[in-house]
Amino acid sequence: MMPALLLDFVPIWTVILAVGIFLYVLLDGFDLGVGILYRFAPDTASRNLLMNSIAPVWDGNETWLILGGVGLLVAFPLAFAIIIPAVYFPVLIMLLSLVFRGVAFEFRFRDAAHRTFWDHGFFFGSVLATFAQGVVLGAFIQGFQVQGREFTGSSFDCFTLFSCLTGVALVFGYGLLGAGWLIMKTSGPLQQRVRGQGGWCLLGVVICIAAVSVWTPILDPDIAHRWLDWPNIVWFAPVPLMTILVALFIGRTLRSPSEGAPFLGAVALFLLSYLGIAISLWPMIVPHYYTLWQAASSPKTQAFLLVGTVFLLPTILLYTAWSYWVFRGKVRADMGYH
């Protein structure tokens, strides 16, 4: 038997993983979003600009995906072993799309003869990767067919109308984040154009959030009780109310001269949606089957990784912040690639 440890590491790892996944969503979210808006750029010069606004940071951003995946494996291996095979095809589509869009950064600049091909690769890769992540989210909310420690459903179970809706929601959501980023990084007519695109993304994401918010409690009576029972309804009502306020705020700032506010607003919108999902599912990590504690790895495993993470994660955040500072300011039209 394991010696009883005084510390319960599960809440700590839940927070670390939650922060890690949220950072992934924000960081790769805006650069996937730039990829989504990429197709609507008017000319090659603007496309270069869009690409260069994220070129120095995209692979760092994508690294959070590895941390998210491996973090789930370390902290909650049972959840990893059940959920990942259950979303076999969305994960496949995501990975292949990320491969395509990732190499497009370099290939597009080096291989002028096939630039259009890589432009398409970058756009479709970004859209499909985002959509696939949204499908994973939707499938996760809906839950999986489980027996013992294994997923026993079919690899196609995860594609439902609901998960496709969350997929579309995420495309609009990342698009909004990308617009927020580009408003900070560009100026002039291009920025005006992006503000308009941000407006469309906002409209799309608001409709999707509303639909998901109505649909989820209908799908799952437990979730309905969680939100609507007295007194929960009082405690949780601020979440949807704040969401409405934030959406209005983004709408206003997209039309104002403010350059940082739309991005911050988009971040707040993601944070609220994230909170909403957490409230719906807490404390399950495999919905309907396993709680965070039941799916957790051994305390020794969690303790061993925590020792290093306590120092490494803040260090990573520091030098990541530093690299963003190095590349701060507007991207300019006259520059080339490295």
Added chain:
Amino acid sequence: MHLDPLLLSRLQFVWVIALHILLPAFTVGLASYIAFAEGMSFFTGKQIYARISQFWIRIFSVAFGMGVVSGIVMPFQFGTNWSRFSDATANVISPLLAYEGLTAFFLEATFLGVLLFGRKLVPRWVHFVAALAVALGTLSSSFWILAANSWMQTPAGYEIVDGRFFPTDWWQVIFNPSFPYRLAHTVVAFYITTGFVVLGIGAWLVRSGRFIAEGRTIMSATLWVLLVLVPVQIGLGDLHGLNTLEYQPTKLAALEGRYDTASPAPLTLFGIPDDKDAVMRSEISIPWLGSLLLTHSWTGQIKGLKEWPADQRPPVGPPFYAFRIMVGVGMLMLALIIAGNIMRRGSAFVTSRSFLLACQWAGPLGFIAVLAGWVTTEVGRQPWTVFGLMRTANSVSPSLTGLDVLLSLIGYIVVYAIIFPGGFFVMRRIIRLGPQAQALDAPVQSGRPTLPITSLPPGHNQGITS
């Protein structure tokens, strides 16, 4: 035809990892090489080193980008196709993978951005530190991933409860019996792989006639490094083999092509293994030598595969042939490097057309050796994922059908078949352009540099002319 999800999952893993491993095999060494060139440029102030560094950074960025995206695929394979393996082993090896991410990937990705785009945005010493950080990241990555891989080969520091592995001693988990040998042998292999690519491209630069000085500098330094590394690697390989003999005797028997126990054992040079009848056909062998090489005595006993039940033996063919390819490539490398260093007299190594051509042709040799070594060790581990404890057949995700995996395998084949040749041609194009001065000393036009700045706040132009 019956589609077996296990077999297809294994093929898929082979496909995604064999192609992925080519990139770290190149970038681990190249990152150190760039750090070296940046250091030389920083400390000596010679422009030639800055040009060389910039040239390799451009190539590195393509290879590294491909490494990132094909690397993200890897941890997800554990979940999508090998979920039973993940469930059973996560408590022990997953922190090693996480430490790889925390100590390596972020370091590499973040500082690569600075290395690629920041030459004019940060002070020169910071740029040098960025190069060091990227190199350090690649080495740290090798450390952790090989610790995890070695644990699967020679598990230690664990206990088994309800069919799952739990850690008892982290030191033993990480520094398991095969880890030091595997780490040394692999990292040196990666350095040598890079060395031969660099040597080959250096030879091309000389031959092209446009960049003789750069090509010569590149070739000379690389020949020195390889003169040390290649013999060291042969010694490390011997030690690794002895370690395998002790801890994974079935793998050793397979790569020696030994079905029957023998003392003294001959060294089988060539043959056609037949697993069904457990016999080596058309064998050519040298008596005594097998015992001498492996036990360092004339009569030492080498166990044959027949000592183990048939369902605990690896297939002999792949490790047997791959091992011979690896050793053969190693001997070729040694010959070329010795010749090159002898040809330093009178600068023959840059004037002999045939030697330059030989270097060019030898450019990909490291990749062949790395893949052959990988086949030897991984197929030799079969039929286990965790050697002797967990079978490959029991590691696969239970929910997958053959069709699922066939579809995903086709997806990976199609995408990689576009990406990898694409990357190859892009890198070839960069090489053809050569280490041009323009990337560094571009004239500053209308007060604004043309390259390579992505975002430059006003008043932050220090260092542009330095």
